[in-house]
Amino acid sequence: MSQAGRKTFLWSLQAVVALVFTVIVLLISGALIGFNHHQLTTLTFRDAEEDFSRITDSVRNEISGSLRVASSVLDTMSLTVDPNLSIGQLAIILTPVLKDLGRLLPAAMGVFIGRGDGSHILVQTLDGGFPPELGTGPDLKSAVLAYMLVQPTTTGETVEWVAVDSDGRELRRVPARPTDFDPRRRPWYTASQASQGIILTPPYRFANVPEAGVTMARQSRQRPDAVFGIDMTLASLDQYLERLRFPPDLELIVFDRSGALIAHPRGAALRQFSRADLSNQLLTIDDLKLPLLSGLFHAFQDSGNGAGRNLSFNVGGDAYFGRTEQVGEGFDNLIIGIAIPYDTMMGPAEQIRSILLLVSAVSVIAALIIVLLASRRLALPLRTATDDIRRIMKFEFGHARRIPSQIVEVLELSRAIDTLELALSNFMRYVPTALVRGIIGRRFSSELGGIRQPITVLFSDVAGFTTMAEALDPEQVMNKTSRYFSEIGSELIRSGATIDKYIGDSIMAFWNAPEMREDHVALACLGALRASRRLDRLNAEFIAEGGAPMRTRFGLHTGEAVVGNVGSVDRMNYTVLGHTVNMASRFEKLNKRYGTTILVSEDVRGAAGTNFLFRFVDKTIPEGAHAEIAVYELLGADVPDEPELAASQERLNTLPFWNEALVLCEAGEWGRAAETLEELVATAPEDTLFKVQLQRCRIHAQTSRIP
Incomplete structure (x- = not known):
């Protein structure tokens, strides 16, 4: 027996069998995969070394082949070309040599002869770039070869550059100028003089073109102080x-x-x-x-x-x-x-290992399927019931049709879950959803009583509802009212409202309870605007259907109130009580006096934020108040994703003149204020607020003229 208070960890038979079988298969598969991966890694490294050796041999063969070709040409030049000829004659002889060599050895950039008297002739291709001494210009567009002619003078060596095309025609000749180039001081010259065979310089950067390469040279067989050479680039x-x-x-x-x-x-x-x-x-x-x-x-x-x-x-x-x-x-x-x-x-080895892992995974899955199918028949109904209860606790109602179980206890459990779901879903239709979630989550008490906290309250009322209801059958009134409440209620709830009750054609809603929100005033203003705009569209539908619109007025106030459960032991209502609630109702009724739609208190205006647009309406003493209270009309809001909540252009156009008229009234200039208001009435005759204030100004103006 286990000790008292000791927590026992429970396993299902299905999980135990699947786990043991999976461990066995994984151990066998892992051992095979590890052995194969080790062998593949060894073979991969061996293949890589062989591939690298082949690449190295290919590079060596490429270099040695180029050297053999260049050596043959050098041997031929040293035996056949007379180094005692003039620089011009040598240039003519070396030109076809370079062309033939270029076909066999693309790396060959130039051939040259340097002599002991300091003279030097270089014939080079222009594939690697133009020597800076030649300059640039359109006349060099067809140039393919350049001659570098160095000759000694009494004052030192001079160099002359000549550019020719593929037919040997001279395109440009740069006049001779002094140079410090002396072939006798070049490494290839001194090395050739010290050797009877062909010498090869280490790679170096050529002086007159942006190329790197090597030079192969050898002493002339006919003139000991003459050296033949071939410049080869590394570009090939x-x-x-x-x-x-x-x-x-x-x-x-x-x-x-x-x-x-x-x-x-x-x-x-x-x-x-x-x-x-x-x-x-x-x-x-x-x-x-x-x-x-x-x-x-x-x-x-x-x-x-x-x-x-x-x-x-x-x-x-x-x-x-x-x-x-x-x-x-x-x-x-x-x-x-x-x-x-x-x-x-290691890509191929990793790919093979991945295939082995896949095969092992498939084997494990196949084995698990066999095990799971054997135990699933019994465990599935219980698991389904558990999922249904978990879903209901998340207030997610509606489920797929269950497969009837042949086990009596499971069947009764399914019926009990269905009853629980039906009862809870219907309960949430009569009680605010947030309140139900709080009660289920044990965050709110279901005991009688309440607490004092800031609340924003909204009241709405349909203008002329009684007259409209008298003209319709009771069923029509019920259908139209339900449609109306569905539209307005969805917008209020979307804005975070708790709908307290439906009172005939009116709605009472509040924010900041049961869930606390710091921006509850702004949410209330947003909810009132959304409901108002939604009703504009609904009234257009009513009119199109031949019915009367349900024009609605709203009142908003914020302040402290008592929030909690009111009623008796057997029946309670979660609501708010206090002066704040009464004032919100009074503001709704004041709309009728001023012809406004959404009237709010100064407290609401001050706490709503800068995204909302209000206009001052009046200072008045609502029923139940003892002092004047400033009331404002909520005109619109600046919400990026909801442009329909913005104030109408007419309201925006008249607002500056309305504010001007109010300033004149405050200054006692009733006549000028009346003139401004008369213009506003002419501009917006449907705005009752202008007419009310105009009448007030006229009375004050007449009174001020009485001696």
Whole structure:
């Protein structure tokens, strides 16, 4: 036995069976999924390393192929071209060499000869850009080649630039000018003089075009102080990396150990970086401000600058897998870097794991269905009854037809729930909904008595209702009145009102009870305006149907009142009592005197807020009051989603003149006030308030003239 007071946790049989069976299936499925995922991860990493090796080999083959072609051309030039010819003759000979080389080796940008006397001839393509020495202009539109002619003079070397088209026609010649370019001081010249074979420079930034590349050179076989050379850009390597870049989020880069950018799929755009242009140096990886490339390079540095290693690093919270390999083929200082998001690389493995998870989930669901079907037959009626009671406690009435149960107790429980729902739904038709919710939720007492608190009260009354009712049958009166109350009541309730009672053709409603609201005065004004505008549309329907309209007047007052249960032990009414209630009723009756629709007290006007428009009506002593009270008419409100609540244009047009007339009356200038009011009466003859005040002004004017 359990100890007294100990709380017992109850389980349903259906839940226990389903839980145990689910745990068993999940343990088996989880073990299989974990083993398969481990194997797939291992295979994925192995495949990634093989793919990276293939990419590295392709880059090496591309570089070595380019070098072999350039080497053959250099060997041929060093044997066949006479370096002793004039600069002009050498330019003519080297031009077809460059064109033929360009078809075989797109990376070739120029061919040149530098001689020991300081002379130099360079023939270069203009695909990578125009040297700044040539300038710009429409005459260069068809230029395809440029000649750089350097010749020594007694005062130093001079350089002359010539641009030609594809047929060799000269388009522009820049006159010779002094230059500090001396081929004998170039790295490729000194290295070739010290070697009997072909030399290859490290990548560097070309001086006269915004390109990076390498130079291959060798000593002439016919003149020892002459050196032949080929300039090759890295742009073609950029394009080759772009072709190897698959999937799209795979990152490829070639850099040297110092971090200089050698090649990248977007290398042409990246090399336009202004800092590199100004410093005439290779662009570094850190200059690019690309987090992924910087992360790859720093991971390479952290690994000790060792090639042939796998790298793991994070960029912006995303994990990446990478690898670095040495290029070789004469470029031992260059590194190929490859990086791919971990999610992309593991995508197929994750997809397979997701499929396994799905299959496991389907298996669990299928097993649960079998278990649930066995226990559902008994548990469903009880669960339905529980849901119905929970719904009724939320005051959500109406339910789908239940399947009759063969169990007597369940059947009787269903009937009891239906009776409870019917009783509570009908009870809420006679008692305010908020009050019923409060009683059910034990927030309000059902004992006799009340409390004093601020309240805003509304009274409404239909003008000429008795005359209208006498002209109709009782059934017609009932139908029309019910339709009227339905329309006006829905708007008041939508505005937060508690409808106290229907008194013949009148309504008494109040705000701030039973639920407290700080803006209860504004809500009351909003409810009165909504009800008034709704009745305007309803009266238009009555008239269209051949009936009489039900023109309604409203009175509003706010103040303290006693709120609570009034009556006897067997029958009570939740209502408000006090002077505030009586004054609201008096204000409603004052509408008849002034021809107004919604009359409110000065207290209401002061507490409603700035979104409401009022006009002063009068200072009067309502029945039951002992002092004058200022009364105002509520004209409209500024509510963005309800433009129909705004004051009519006629009221807006006459309001300034009405206020002017009131100022004149206050100053005792009755004659001038009467003139203004006469104009208002002529402008708005249906506004009774103007006529009432005009009559008052005339009486005062006559009285003031009596000696």
